[in-house]
Amino acid sequence: MNKKINSFLVVSLLLLVVIIYSAITGSIKMDTMEFIRALFGEENSNYTVIKDLRFPRIIVALFAGASLSISGVLLQAVMRNPLADAGVIGISAGASFVQLLIITLFPMMFFFTPLLAFFGGAFACFLVFMLSWKSGLNPLKIILVGIAINAMFTGLTEAFVTLCSYMNVMVGGVGGSNLSMRTWSDVRLISFYGLIGLLAALLIASWCNLLALQDKTAKSLGFNVTRARLFIAAIAVLLAAISTATAGVIAFVGLLVPHISRRLVGSDHKWLIPFSALAGALLILTADTLGRILVAPLEIPASTIMAIIGGPFLIFLIRKDK
Template sequence: MRRPLLSYAAVVLLLLAAAYVSATTGSIKLAPGRLLHGLLFGGDEQAAVIRDLRLPRIVVSMLVGAALAVSGVLLQAVMRNPLADAGVIGVSSGAGLVSLVFVTVFPALFFWLPVFAFLGGALACALVYALSWQSGLSPIRLVLIGIAVNATFTGLGQSFNYRGSYAVTSVNQATTSIFTLKTWDDVRSMALYGLVGLLLAALLASWCNLLAMPDRTARNLGLPVVRARLIVSAVAVLLAASATAIGGLIAFVGLLVPHTARILVGSDHRTLIPFSALAGALLLLVADTLGRTLLAPTEIPASILMTVIGGPFFIFLLRKSGRIYGS
C-alpha cells in the first residue's frame, strides 16, 4: 500500500513541477511572483502572453496525454494484451481519417470534429474486432490486424495532403501534434470530451478487472462479457478520438504509461486508471516541453518524440510478451 501512495505523490509533484517549468521556459521568462501576480490581477503583457498562448498548450497536452494513457489501459483490459494502444491498432488513425473526410466535405461542421473522430475510431475498432475473430479473440492476432488497419488508415489520411484543399489544410493544422496554436477553446473542447471519458473509465474499473480474466471466469462471476467489452471499448475510443481531434496523431502514450504504471501501482484498475491519467499527462507535457525548447525556435512535434521513445519500447514488450495479458 505504501508504494502506490509514494508513486501517486511522486507523479503529482513531478506533474506540478513540469507544468511550472513549461510555463516559465521559452522566449518569455518571468519570475514566479511576477507570473502569479500577472495571471491573477493582469496588467502584465508578458504574463498575458503566457496566459493566452502557453497555458492552453500546457493544459491541452496534459488532457491529451491523460486521455491516451487511460485509453490504452482500457484497450489492454478489453483485449487482454499489453501491446494494445489506440495508436498501434488503428483507432487514432481511423479517427483522424474520418475527421478529415467529414470536415473536407462539410467544412462548416468543424466544431463537431471530436464527434467525427469518435465515429472514425469506432469504425477502426470494429474492423479490428471483426477481422480478428476466429472462434474467439487471439491477443496476438488483434495486434497484428490492428497494425494493418492502422497502416491502411494512415495511408488514406496522408493521401489527403495532395488534394490542395484549404479545408484539408486547415484540418491538418488543427490536428497536428504541435500544440503551438491551441487556445482556451481547445481546452474547453478537450475537457468536455476527455473528462467525461476519464470519469466513465474510473466508473468501469471493476469491469476492467474482470475483463482481464478469461471470458468463462468473468462470466461465472456475473459479468455480461460482451456488453462490458463493447462499453469499455466505446469509452476507450471516445478518449482516443477526442485526443486525436484536439491533439493530433500521437502513438505509444497508451503503451508506455500503462506498462510503467502496473509496475508502480499494480494491476488493480481502481488505482491503475487514475495513476495512468496523471502519468500520461506528465509524459506528454514533458515531451511537448522538450520539443518546444530543445531546438528553439524550431519545434519538434510531440508525436515524433513519442515515436522515437515508443518504437524501441514496443519491440521490447513484443519480445517479452510470451504470455497473454491477464493470465
C-alpha cells in the first residue's frame, strides 16, 4: 500500500513540475515565482501570451496522454494481450482516417469529430478481432494483424490527402501528430469527451479485474463476459478516438505506460487506471516539452519521440513474451 501511495505522490509531483516548466520555457520565458504570481492575478503581459499559446497545448497533451494510457490498459484487459495498444493495432489510424473525411467534407460537424472518429476506430478494432479470432487472439497474431490494419488506414489517409491536393480541395483542421497550435476550442473538445471516457473507465475497473479470470470462472460468478468485453472495448476505442481527433496519432503510449504502472501499483485496475492516467499525462507532456526545447526554434513532434522510445520497447516485450 505504501508503495502505491508513494508512486501516486511522486508522479503527481513530477506532473506538476513538468506543467510549470512547460509553461515557462520556450521563446517567451518567465521565472517560476513570476509565473505563480501571474497565475494568481498579478498583471503580466508574458503570462497573457503564455495563457493563450501554451496552456491549450499543455491541457491537450495531458488529456491525450491520460486517454491513450487508459485505452491501452482497457485493450490489454479485453484482449488479455500485454502488447495491445490503440496506436499499434490500427485503432488510432482508423479514427484518424474518419476524422479526416469528416473535417474535410463536413467541417460544420467539428464538435462531433471525436464521436464520429470513434466509428473509424471501432471498425479497425472489429477487423483486428475478426482476423485474429481463429488463432485464439494470440498476442503476436494480434500485433501482426494490427500492423496490417494500421498500414491500410494510414495508406487510405495519405491517398485521400493526395487526392484532395490534386483536386485543390483544402484539407484543414486535422490535428496531425504535432501538438503545436492547439487552441481553447481543442481543449473544450478533448475535455468534454475525455472526461466522459475517463469517468466511464474508472467505473468499470472491477469488470477489468474479473476479465483477468478464466471465462468459465467469471461466468460462474454471474458475470456477463461478452457484454463486458464489448463495453470495455468501446470505452477504449472512444478514448483513443478522442486523443487522435485532437492530438493526432501517437503510438506506444498505451503500451509503455500500463507496463510501467503495473510494476509500481500492481494489476488491480482500481489503482492501475487512475495511476496510468497520471503517468500517461506526464509522459506525453514531457515528450512534447522536450520536442519544443531540444532543437528550438524547430520542433520534434511528441509522436516522433514516442516512436523512438516505443519501438525498442515493443521489440523487448515481444522477445520477453516469446
